[in-house]
Amino acid sequence: MYAQMVKSEATKDDPAKLAAFQVRIDAGEKIEPKDWMPEGYRKTLIRQVGQHAHSEIVGQLPEGNWITRAPTLERKANLLAKVQDEAGHGLYLYCAAETLGVSRDEMTEMLLDGRMKYSSIFNYPTLTWADMGAVGWLVDGAAIMNQVPLQRTSYGPYARAMVRVCKEESFHQRQGFHIMMAMVNGNAEQKRMAQDALNRTWYPALMMFGPSDKDSVHSSQSMAWKIKINTNDELRQKFVDETVPQAEYLGLTIPDEGLTWNEETGHYDYTEPDWNEFFDVISGNGPCNVDRLSARQKAWDDGAWLRDAMTAHAAKKATRNLAAE
Amino acid sequence: MAGTSNPTQIDGQLFEFLLRQGDNVLVLGHRTSEWCGVAPALEEDIALTNTALDLIGQTQLWLGYAGEVEGKGRSANDLAFLRDVYDFRNVLMLEVPNEDFGRTLMRQFLFDAFQVPWLTALCASSNQNVADIAAKSVKEAIYHLDRSTETVIALGDGTEESNARMQSALDYLWPYVGELFGEDDVDKAMHEAGVAPMPATLRGDWETTVNSTLSQACLTLPDSKFAHSGGRTGFRHTEHLGHMLATMQTLQRSYPGAAW
Amino acid sequence: MSKEWPLWEVFIRGQHGMSHRHVGSLHAADSEHAIKNARDVYTRRNEGVSIWVVEAEQITASSPSDKGPMYDPARDKVYRHPTFYDIPDEVGKM
Numbered sequence: 270m271y272a273q274m275v276k277s278e279a280t281k282d283d284p285a286k287l288a289a290f291q292v293r294i295d296a297g298e299k300i301e302p303k304d305w306m307p308e309g310y311r312k313t314l315i316r317q318v319g320q321h322a323h324s325e326i327v328g329q330l331p332e333g334n335w336i337t338r339a340p341t342l343e344r345k346a347n348l349l350a351k352v353q354d355e356a357g358h359g360l361y362l363y364c365a366a367e368t369l370g371v372s373r374d375e376m377t378e379m380l381l382d383g384r385m386k387y388s389s390i391f392n393y394p395t396l397t398w399a400d401m402g403a404v405g406w407l408v409d410g411a412a413i414m415n416q417v418p419l420q421r422t423s424y425g426p427y428a429r430a431m432v433r434v435c436k437e438e439s440f441h442q443r444q445g446f447h448i449m450m451a452m453v454n455g456n457a458e459q460k461r462m463a464q465d466a467l468n469r470t471w472y473p474a475l476m477m478f479g480p481s482d483k484d485s486v487h488s489s490q491s492m493a494w495k496i497k498i499n500t501n502d503e504l505r506q507k508f509v510d511e512t513v514p515q516a517e518y519l520g521l522t523i524p525d526e527g528l529t530w531n532e533e534t535g536h537y538d539y540t541e542p543d544w545n546e547f548f549d550v551i552s553g554n555g556p557c558n559v560d561r562l563s564a565r566q567k568a569w570d571d572g573a574w575l576r577d578a579m580t581a582h583a584a585k586k587a588t589r590n591l592a593a594e
Numbered sequence: 595m596a597g598t599s600n601p602t603q604i605d606g607q608l609f610e611f612l613l614r615q616g617d618n619v620l621v622l623g624h625r626t627s628e629w630c631g632v633a634p635a636l637e638e639d640i641a642l643t644n645t646a647l648d649l650i651g652q653t654q655l656w657l658g659y660a661g662e663v664e665g666k667g668r669s670a671n672d673l674a675f676l677r678d679v680y681d682f683r684n685v686l687m688l689e690v691p692n693e694d695f696g697r698t699l700m701r702q703f704l705f706d707a708f709q710v711p712w713l714t715a716l717c718a719s720s721n722q723n724v725a726d727i728a729a730k731s732v733k734e735a736i737y738h739l740d741r742s743t744e745t746v747i748a749l750g751d752g753t754e755e756s757n758a759r760m761q762s763a764l765d766y767l768w769p770y771v772g773e774l775f776g777e778d779d780v781d782k783a784m785h786e787a788g789v790a791p792m793p794a795t796l797r798g799d800w801e802t803t804v805n806s807t808l809s810q811a812c813l814t815l816p817d818s819k820f821a822h823s824g825g826r827t828g829f830r831h832t833e834h835l836g837h838m839l840a841t842m843q844t845l846q847r848s849y850p851g852a853a854w
Numbered sequence: 855m856s857k858e859w860p861l862w863e864v865f866i867r868g869q870h871g872m873s874h875r876h877v878g879s880l881h882a883a884d885s886e887h888a889i890k891n892a893r894d895v896y897t898r899r900n901e902g903v904s905i906w907v908v909e910a911e912q913i914t915a916s917s918p919s920d921k922g923p924m925y926d927p928a929r930d931k932v933y934r935h936p937t938f939y940d941i942p943d944e945v946g947k948m
Contacts, residue, residue, distance in 0.1 A: 340845035356630075373858065576635055
C-alpha cells in the first residue's frame with residue numbers, strides 16, 4: 270500500500286507495561302502522543318506514517334506530469350485540485366508523525382537519502398492522458414481500500430489524519446473513473462489509450478498491497494497493535510472484486526487471462542503480480558525511481574533559500590515588534 | 595475607430611477586451627499551476643495551487659462570455675486550446691517563465707496590485723456580465739494580493755540571498771509592467787461604453803501599493819520607464835508563449851475533435 | 855539542515871456558529887504566515903469562517919498519568935445531570 274513492507278520494530282520494554290498497553294489497544298482506546306507507548310510501536314509508526322506521507326508527496330509527481338497538458342479547463346482544475354489534495358494529505362500525515370518525535374525536515378532528509386521509502390506505484394511513468402484516468406481509478410481505488418480501515422487505527426493523530434484524508438479523497442477515484450469513461454466513449458485512439466493505461470497500471474496497482482503477509486511476524490505484531498488492520502491479501506482480493514465489474518462497465522479488458530469468477534469462494538481468482546519486479550522497484554530499479562527522487566531533491570534544494578528567508582524575516586519582525594513595545 | 599457606435603464594432607472590441615481579461619488569467623493560471631508538486635514547502639505548494647485554481651475558474655468565466663459575444667459558437671475551451679500565439683491577448687509579463695519561486699511571487703504581486711483596483715472598478719461596469727464576473731473575481735484577487743504582498747515583503751527583507759533574488763526578479767519584470775496600463779482603441783471604446791475605466795487611470799493606485807510594499811521589502815524600484823508591449827494587442831508576444839501553448843494545447847491539437 | 859518553520863495548531867470555526875475546533879497542524883514562519891497557510895490548507899472545502907492558530911510549543915497539555923485524579927472525581931457527581939431529578943409526568947415538559 271502507500272506504506273508497504275513496513276517492518277515492525279522489536280520491543281524491549283517492561284513486560285508489565287507492554288501487557289497494560291495491549292489491554293488498552295484491545296479495548297479500542299486511542300493512544301495519544303503523551304501516553305506511554307512501547308519503543309517498537311513508536312518506531313514502527315514513524316516508519317509507516319512517514320512512508321505514507323512520502324508516498325503522497327512523491328505521488329504528486331506522476332500526476333503533476335499532466336497538469337500542464339490537461340485537455341480542457343475543467344480537467345485541469347479537477348486534476349490540480351486532486352494533486353493539491355495529495356500535498357495536503359502528505360502535510361496531515363507528516364504532522365501526525367511529528368507527534369511521535371521526528372520533524373518533517375528529518376523525514377524529508379530520510380526520504381532523500383534513501384533511509385525511508387515511498388510506495389512502489391509512483392515509480393511508474395504516466396505516458397498518456399489515460400494514465401490520469403487509470404491512476405485515479407486504480408491507484409486511488411487501491412489506496413482507499415487501505416485507508417478506510419486505517420481511520421480506526423490505534424494511534425489517535427494517525428487515525429484523525431486518515432479521517433480527513435478519506436473525506437477528501439472520496440472524489441479522487443471518481444475523478445479518475447470519469448476520465449476513463451470519457452476515453453472509452455471517445456474515438457478509437459482514445460479507447461486504445463485507455464486500454465493501454467489499464468494494461469500498464471493493473472499489476473503495479475495489485476503490487477501496492479505488498480506481497481502476501483499472512484505468515485509475516487511483522488504483520489502480526491502491527492495487527493496486534495492495530496497499526497495495520499487487514500492483511501495484504503484481504504485488501505488485494507477486495508480490490509480485485511470491486512474493480513473487475515468496473516472494468517467491464519468501461520468495456521476494458523483486465524490484462525489477466527487467469528481472471529475468473531470462483532463460485533465456491535465468492536471471489537475472483539486472479540494471477541499474482543510478478544513479485545521480482547516489485548522487489549526491483551522497491552530496491553531502486555523501477556522505471557522512474559531515480560527521476561522521482563531527483564525531482565524531490567531539486568524541489569527541496571531550490572526551496573531552501575525561501576524557507577530560510579521566511580524564517581529570517583519572522584525573526585526580524587519579532588525583534589522589531591519587541592523594540593516597538 | 596474610437597468613438598464609433600457601430601454595434602458590430604462594439605461587439606468586436608468587447609470580444610477583444612474579454613480576451614484580454616481571460617487570457618491574462620489563463621496564462622498566469624497555467625504558469626502558477628507549474629509549481630504544483632515542486633514548490634519550496636507543502637504549505638506554499640497548496641497555497642499557490644489555490645491561486646491557480648481561482649485563475650482557471652476566472653478564465654472559464656471570461657472566455658465563456660467572450661465566446662458568447664463573438665457569436666461563432668466557440669466555447670471557453672475552444673478559445674483556450676485552439677488559438678495560436680498571435681490570437682492571444684494577455685500582457686507579456688504573465689507569459690514569461692516562472693524562474694524561481696521568488697520571481698513567480700513577484701509577478702503575482704505586481705499583477706495582483708493591478709487586478710484588485712481594476713476588478714473593483716469593473717464591478718461598476720455598464721455591462722452586467724462583466725460586472726458579475728468582476729464581483730466574483732475581485733474577492734479572490736484581494737486574497738491573492740494579501741498573500742503575495744506578505745511573501746514579497748518577507749522574501750525581500752529575509753536574507754541577503756533572498757533580497758538579491760527578489761531584486762533581480764523585480765529588475766527582470768519591471769520593463770513588462772507598463773503594458774498593464776495601455777490605452778488603445780479597445781480601451782477607449784470600452785471606456786466610452788462604460789464597460790471599463792481606462793487602465794492608465796489606475797496607475798496611481800497601483801504605484802502606491804507597489805511603492806509601499808517594495809519599500810517594506812527593502813527593494814529598489816528600477817529607474818527605467820521603458821515598457822515592452824505587444825501582448826495585449828497580440829502583435830508580438832515573447833518566444834515563451836509558443837512553448838507554453840505547445841504544452842497546454844497538445845491533446846486538443848493532436849486529436850482534433852476528440853472529447854475528453 | 856537549516857531551521858525548520860515552527861509547528862502551529864489550527865482551530866477553525868465552521869459555518870454554524872459552533873466553537874473553534876482543532877482541525878490539524880501546519881508549519882509557518884510566524885503567526886500571520888500561519889493564519890494564511892491555515893486558510894489555504896484547512897478551508898479549501900468551505901469549512902470555516904474564523905481561524906485561530908497557536909504555536910504548538912505554547913500549548914500546555916494535561917499529563918496522561920494524572921488521568922485518574924483528574925477525571926474520575928467527576929464521575930459520581932450524577933446530580934449535575936438533569937436525569938438525576940425525577941419530575942412527575944403531569945408537570946409537563948421541563
